[in-house]
Amino acid sequence: MEGVCLRPTNPRVPLFPQLREDVPAEALTAFLRELRAAAPRLILVSTQAPLRREDAQAAGWALQETNVVYETADLRARPYPADPHVQPVTVNDPGVAAALAALGREDWTPGEDWTLYALTHAGEVVALAALGASGRPDTAGIHLIGVLPHRRGQGFGGRLHAHLLHLAAQTFGTHVGGTEAGNHAMRRLFDRHGARLVSTQLDFSAAPIPASPAP
Numbered sequence: 001m002e003g004v005c006l007r008p009t010n011p012r013v014p015l016f017p018q019l020r021e022d023v024p025a026e027a028l029t030a031f032l033r034e035l036r037a038a039a040p041r042l043i044l045v046s047t048q049a050p051l052r053r054e055d056a057q058a059a060g061w062a063l064q065e066t067n068v069v070y071e072t073a074d075l076r077a078r079p080y081p082a083d084p085h086v087q088p089v090t091v092n093d094p095g096v097a098a099a100l101a102a103l104g105r106e107d108w109t110p111g112e113d114w115t116l117y118a119l120t121h122a123g124e125v126v127a128l129a130a131l132g133a134s135g136r137p138d139t140a141g142i143h144l145i146g147v148l149p150h151r152r153g154q155g156f157g158g159r160l161h162a163h164l165l166h167l168a169a170q171t172f173g174t175h176v177g178g179t180e181a182g183n184h185a186m187r188r189l190f191d192r193h194g195a196r197l198v199s200t201q202l203d204f205s206a207a208p209i210p211a212s213p214a215p
Contacts (some may be wrong), residue, residue: 014041140168
């Protein structure tokens with residue numbers, strides 16, 4: 001057996017195969033081609049499988065994005081500064097809906113048991129983020145929704161992220177967060193706040209199967 005993958009009963013659930021690092025290219029391509037019938041998405045995680053994009057594409061999968069995951073193993077090992085200009089808000093509070101629209105996130109809604117926070121400057125909402133449980137035991141999740149375009153590069157994202165880590169440390173022991181591999185600003189924030197890179201993920205969708213040529 002070169003690889004293992006649990007096929008979900010719900011076809012919309014992505015596949016996370018476990019594969020040996022030394023699996024031959026031909027076997028990997030054949031295995032991943034077989035998985036195309038099981039679900040529309042495939043996610044290769046560096047801790048579970050080799051990230052061999054070309055072999056997945058040869059199997060009919062189309063790369064959508066590359067993401068990285070960071071972990072802060074002990075939130076209480078270092079202090080994170082609280083910011084008096086960060087407050088919990090709702091989408092109905094002044095300036096929040098406009099900020100979400102400016103970030104292209106007008107349809108965003110908080111997950112269950114998650115709280116939305118806003119950082120204000122001179123009475124203006126300049127950055128938004130949400131805090132909640134990640135789904136792993138004793139682990140916080142932080143979704144840094146973004147800093148308004150005309151306010152970027154002024155340190156607001158770092159202040160908001162640090163404040164949410166400060167809040168998370170009061171309830172959770174660890175924090176896990178992710179971002180697109182090319183989001184270097186967010187990756188610098190993770191590094192600055194003591195997180196370490198734990199995995200890289202390639203997210204694929206099933207490419208359309210070409211129609212057979214007419215006889």
